[in-house]
Amino acid sequence: MASAAEQLASNLNFSAFAKADELKRRLLFTITILIVYRFCTYVPLPGIDPDALARFFEQQRSMGGSMLDVVNVFSGGALQRMSIIALNIMPYISASIIMQLLTTMSPALAAMKKEGEAGRKKINQYTRYGTVLLTAVQGYGLALTLQSGGMVSAENAGAFFQASTVISLVGGTMLLMWLGEQISARGVGNGISLIIFAGIVAELPRAFAQIATSNMSTLATLALIAGAIGLIYLIVWVERAQRRILIQYPKRQMGNRMFQGDTSHLPLKLNTAGVIPPIFASSILLMPLTVASFSSSQDGGPAWVNTFTALLGQGQPLYLALFAAGIIFFAFFYTSIVFNPSDTADNLKKHGGFVPGIRPGKRTAEYINYVLVRLTVVGAIYLAIICTIPEFLRAKNAIPFALGGTSFLIMVNVTMDTVAQIHSHLLAHQYEGLIKKSKLRGGRKK
Template identity: 50%
Template structure:
């Protein structure tokens, strides 16, 4: 009885830490959602709604989705976390181009802190540029008066909101569970789900009987579950390459060789290629749409129509862009030569393949095949809502990229929670073992 009574006490302390981390994440999301509804002063809400309706389907729609509607309301968090994401991606690219940044990356924790500091400075610069551009756009669209006071207040508010979200995301990563930036994007997308479901229900019932509308919604819900299961299956997929460690002698003892595995994910690039491809194409379509309003560039209306989501040219360009960014981003985060060198230094080898150059070529060959399959998977899931809209005529505002982000973030969050639980159980076992020793 005494032994069983020790278990809740020891595990309760671990669960208390997990509970405090979860509460911190929940509090951060609540703060983010409250800030997304606090409007910036001096903006005409009616004219703002007209401005957004006139630019429907452009890159503003994607940014509005990621910000959870904060951009559409022009709240203090209108810029969202996109300046920080853009700065992080730029710094990742710069670590490959710049030898000094590449050296910093290899210096361990001190180098990572320095790169994080540079990322924050880049976030501030991008936030200022985007805030100025957004303020000018509001004045040009008739949603605000272009006074010096308005520019000062609006730019300062937008920049402060973006920097606060960056700080909040870092705090969630440190004191909560999971990646804070990903959780903020997740919260913004999920906050838009009720409105998306309502719009889908209205579109399904429009011109149909209640029975047909209910069947359409049921079919869409079933397809959504199948899509989520497919995403989870692929994201957990790995290609495990067998690695053999030779026999070694320590003192007078001979230890037998051991076998291990080098896990390689099917989707090494994550959702970055889909975000990049969608951002570039929507930006091109937005520019074409804005220029078509001028008499000089009225022919851009044809380009704008061809670059709308669901159009044939859009699908082809999106697929090509996803394939390119998948290979490009995978090459940034995974270097087969480094893997081969590390295996050679530790004395390990792949069965049937010589260490060094041949190992690097083999790993690169496997990674190329996996990346090609992963690119096809990302393009298919991202374009699935548009393909369904073309076949059924029912438009769904939630894009495949958003589905990918939500599922990947939830999977990462659950794995972090499981790791925390396993750590607590391990500490509990160690405490009980120490008590037995006494």
């Protein structure tokens, strides 16, 4: 017989949305924050020469594009307009990576993480300090390259421009970080992921226009559309794939009543890390490449910079190899952070659950880890293929980054997670309605 939760889930529909006031407020809040984010992409840094900046990006596109296009898509066009959020949320992601690495290496930080909510707040505070430091360093480097590249008006060049750029970029990145946290706390979905998602979606019209005005044949365009549809289907199929480990619970007696044993499943996703690995790998590769791309625009740039950008250019073997290696590393690293087999085995043991044929405790943890590692191998290979092969084809055929594998992976995953949260809110609203009805019926009987 289906449980009450299963019955509610099967009857779940959006007709209940009109009565879910809390969900509507959350959705409206999320949309408002994303609109604010889009407005911020049009607030320029002080002192920038817009004509020189436009000529620089036009030159980059005429040369077949560069890594600047990738950063520009992630920032929703903010880099091309050189707005106060040109660095987007990438410094915060880089600081999060550093903090998570330090947490695994430092016993003090590891102990702090186990303190619960208080420890999490402390780690988040350290992450914010790291974000400010990284943004200041990257902002200063960007100010120098803009100034030496002739993209700053002559009357504004100098120390004042450098200071104002650093302050503006730090303020913009911290604003984005705060907006993302507000969405996570008071809206629907993960705020940081939704900000990246909004940036990619905002660049889709320009990507479609670029395809429409290109010399691509009709057959190639149809092949691109078919490939995009197939890629979306593959991502949805893999992201929903699970390996379910059977869990059994023995018979137990409570008072004078004997309860029969029950069975359930421990679901392990094929891709436990989600979109984090490609985002982390991109953030590590993109910032040095961005500075190098700006530097190479200065009268040809130093020879070593040109060599560096050439080796790590779009579709180049070294870039694809480093990108794939970063994705695989972060797939294992992030999975080890979000899922601890030992803790799961201990929780099962406390509640009397066990895997058939496996002893509770250490043996169960080893078995769960055995399954998880093999799932992560498949998931990491899937992520590497999804993100690198379309990247190679995109570079060879001048396809915009917004139509690449990484972009589709982020858009599909964020959409699925957000829809799942909406369903959860609707389900909770239906539960509240049932509880109220039961109370009313109980009062009438009395």
